[in-house]
Amino acid sequence: MQAKHAKYQKLIEYCRAIPPTPTAVAHPCDQSSLEGATEAARLGLIAPTLVGPRERILALAKSRGIDLSQVQIVDVPHSEAAAAAAVQLVREGKAEALMKGSLHTDELMAAVVKRDTGLRTARRVSHCFVMDVPGYDETLIITDAAVNIAPDLEAKVDIVQNAIDLAHAMGSEARVAVLSAVETVNPHIPSTIEAAALCKMAERGQITGGILDGPLAFDNAIDPQAARIKGIKSEVAGCAQILVVPDLEAGNMLAKNLIYLAKADAAGIVLGARVPIVLTSRADSVRSRMASCAAAVLYAHARRGMTALPA
């Protein structure tokens, strides 16, 4: 077993080999979001452009002893304007990642998914938690526990593909467990049927780059012995790297459980828009914030190298 936080440390190290990624930071008007952005800049992860009320940001920086003399600020009056202006920076090619500051996630996402002025692609937008779970060897990606409430099969295809792409960007393989309450297909539990469909889609090349198995119950997915006892023969069971949850409620409970009881660190990132979006919350540790940035930076970097962008 690795030391706690070794996975995040490796992620950040891996990322520092890449030049800083130009990043629009929407409304960094509280301590944690401003320090998150400047710390990520100090580590060489991002080259931030702060988007928000200039005077308020400068006053906050001064009170915290943060030097913003080298940092570009786009002055806008409030959070809604900051979301729109940050998105606009991406549309103009001036930013390759987006970072959430002190505004509500919905406010930022509304600007991101806006029909004409947003950052939509053909790919569904989805959220990934990148988790460093003590006692589990793999960095765990959990998706989607934050954006898609009750995704149908079509949405799940994109949710899975986004997570696989992220795993590859982070230098990992992609063993995907599609979770349900049971590891058998139950005609009365739709998520078990969808899990089977997703596996077949991977077999047929409709989902690429990952090894899928599902339905799997949580224990079969992450515990080799639980998988063995159930007689599940699979390259995924017991050693999953990506957990695809049936819906937001199940995912949210799973993620919170890992964070609060299993003492996991959780980084958050939204994929499927033109650029990755660093989505941290005020409760996140600095380490989690840096891991979120690192994941976004690696994803943006991998995307630059992709031949087939999700246009």
Added chain:
Amino acid sequence: MQAKHAKYQKLIEYCRAIPPTPTAVAHPCDQSSLEGATEAARLGLIAPTLVGPRERILALAKSRGIDLSQVQIVDVPHSEAAAAAAVQLVREGKAEALMKGSLHTDELMAAVVKRDTGLRTARRVSHCFVMDVPGYDETLIITDAAVNIAPDLEAKVDIVQNAIDLAHAMGSEARVAVLSAVETVNPHIPSTIEAAALCKMAERGQITGGILDGPLAFDNAIDPQAARIKGIKSEVAGCAQILVVPDLEAGNMLAKNLIYLAKADAAGIVLGARVPIVLTSRADSVRSRMASCAAAVLYAHARRGMTALPA
């Protein structure tokens, strides 16, 4: 490629090693059904009990030069009574197979599926065509093109398992192609999703004894080159032995197409009741009738050896 009808011939030969199976023949009151029963008896496939109006059956036999002196007849006045009495013979353990005579399929099946006096088991009742298709190396089982109109996933599980059991009873492996219009999973085509679910159920041991793949289009299922061109890597594609159709309409058209244009011989059998039911139509050749009997006899024989009957 084998000579035409070689497959049926083999099936009948294989069957003749077994003692004649006691069989209740419901209402054999036209030439083809009476001759079907007596010919099957002559070949040693079945030991028939004819159930129907005695005088009418004897008159018919006399006019066709058929000797019924050694054949038991249960005298009932009409076809509905014949269906009920034939079913009753099975319930009393006096018959291990049921054979349709000159009555409507629905009339016979109504007696079979009747709640209290019928032959229901925990397994869904389903129909299999056993086809000898010129130009195709395998004996093809097509299911369900005759009984279940629009089966849901739960029903399809039994439909598949019945067909697998039949293939095994006939001494065959069970490579099962779950057919749809396309070989990819399409969230808008439910049969593609159900096909994927059935495959996973076979992986998890919820369906046993068969190798499943699907969704497959008809060409991928039976033509190795078509499968190759589509890049489908599968033990089933191109060499399927069982074709599971999405619903009765698609199945019926497929079966008729094979019979009328590809000049296939088709034997019919209903499984999932307490005993197999030989279901021939007046248009069937004697060879097809004998093949239906042989399939039923082999299934009944295998069922006797089963430890876990579908109670």
